Amino acid sequence: MTAPLLAVEDLVVDFPTRGWRRPPFRALKGVSLDVRPGETVGLVGESGSGKTTLGRAVLGLAPVTAGRIVFDGRDITRAGRAERRALASDIQVVFQDPYTSLNPSMRITEILAEPLSVRGVSTRDAERRVRQLLDQVRLPSDAGDRLPREFSGGQRQRIAIARALALSPRLVVCDEPVSALDLSTQSHVLDLLVDIQESTGVAYLFVSHDLSVVRHISHRVAVLYHGEIVETGDGAEVTATPSHPYTQRLLLASPVPDPAAQERRRAERHQLLRS
Numbered sequence: 432m433t434a435p436l437l438a439v440e441d442l443v444v445d446f447p448t449r450g451w452r453r454p455p456f457r458a459l460k461g462v463s464l465d466v467r468p469g470e471t472v473g474l475v476g477e478s479g480s481g482k483t484t485l486g487r488a489v490l491g492l493a494p495v496t497a498g499r500i501v502f503d504g505r506d507i508t509r510a511g512r513a514e515r516r517a518l519a520s521d522i523q524v525v526f527q528d529p530y531t532s533l534n535p536s537m538r539i540t541e542i543l544a545e546p547l548s549v550r551g552v553s554t555r556d557a558e559r560r561v562r563q564l565l566d567q568v569r570l571p572s573d574a575g576d577r578l579p580r581e582f583s584g585g586q587r588q589r590i591a592i593a594r595a596l597a598l599s600p601r602l603v604v605c606d607e608p609v610s611a612l613d614l615s616t617q618s619h620v621l622d623l624l625v626d627i628q629e630s631t632g633v634a635y636l637f638v639s640h641d642l643s644v645v646r647h648i649s650h651r652v653a654v655l656y657h658g659e660i661v662e663t664g665d666g667a668e669v670t671a672t673p674s675h676p677y678t679q680r681l682l683l684a685s686p687v688p689d690p691a692a693q694e695r696r697r698a699e700r701h702q703l704l705r706s
């Protein structure tokens with residue numbers, strides 16, 4: 432079997448709480464998960480289950496109390512600043528809100544070229560790469576001269592994806608990347624992520640509260656509940672025959688596009704409410 436690109440092992444994250452002698456709040460209670468090269472692992476769970484904390488820990492943005500994060504065989508749990516900077520070419524992130532994640536005063540070309548110039552890429556090569564990136568996320572080449580406010584939410588999210596791809600990372604943490612978008616824009620962005628994965632081999636750790644979104648994109652799914660993984664498995668399997676009651680509840684709460692399945696779920700929900 433292929434070695435994992437990312438291995439999260441028994442990860443514990445505690446946050447300090449206010450108040451005298453109150454114990455810290457344990458947001459992750461020993462979470463293990465891996466992502467193989469070119470794979471999408473969906474991390475699903477309701478608000479407060481710890482999804483974002485796990486993504487942030489992988490990015491070095493959450494305090495790790497115990498456990499390990501291993502990337503490509505290297506322990507990065509407590510990587511210092513310089514090591515994190517070097518890791519930025521391997522691990523990138525796309526955040527939820529396309530309205531706040533792009534610098535409003537920078538033109539798209541500058542936004543996309545910034546990570547390249549920081550790494551010493553020449554202006555000419557950076558320009559060529561920016562054209563490639565715009566093409567990859569299906570934006571016209573003249574998009575580069577414009578400012579973020581001139582784009583819709585879906586287009587801005589494409590720009591954020593292009594920026595994440597600029598350094599050809601091997602893993603992108605996608606933190607609720609479509610939840611601020613309307614349904615049809617969501618599916619375009621998800622299809623784009625799939626196409627990009629097919630052409631580049633990038634892996635995604637895909638965080639979402641929405642099981643229908645995760646089902647659309649993931650090879651494997653992990654279900655997080657109160658800081659613990661309660662179910663993992665093949666994406667289609669977990670969503671078709673969830674074994675944990677919490678996953679079943681999540682499934683009932685998520686929209687299913689197939690009308691027959693929708694009818695079935697409606698009946699199930701009805702029965703559940705009556706029982």
Ligand SMILES: Nc1ncnc2c1ncn2[C@@H]1O[C@H](COP(=O)(O)OP(=O)(O)OP(=O)(O)O)[C@@H](O)[C@H]1O
Nearest residue numbers: 446447458476477478479480481482483484485640
């Ligand atoms: N910096 C922090 N300080 C204290 N508590 C935090 C901090 N960050 C997260 N938490 C707590 O940790 C728990 C998990 O939060 P997290 O944001 O990871 O959940 P989530 O599943 O991503 O939910 P959401 O989708 O609402 O962001 C929550 O109870 C949250 O209040």
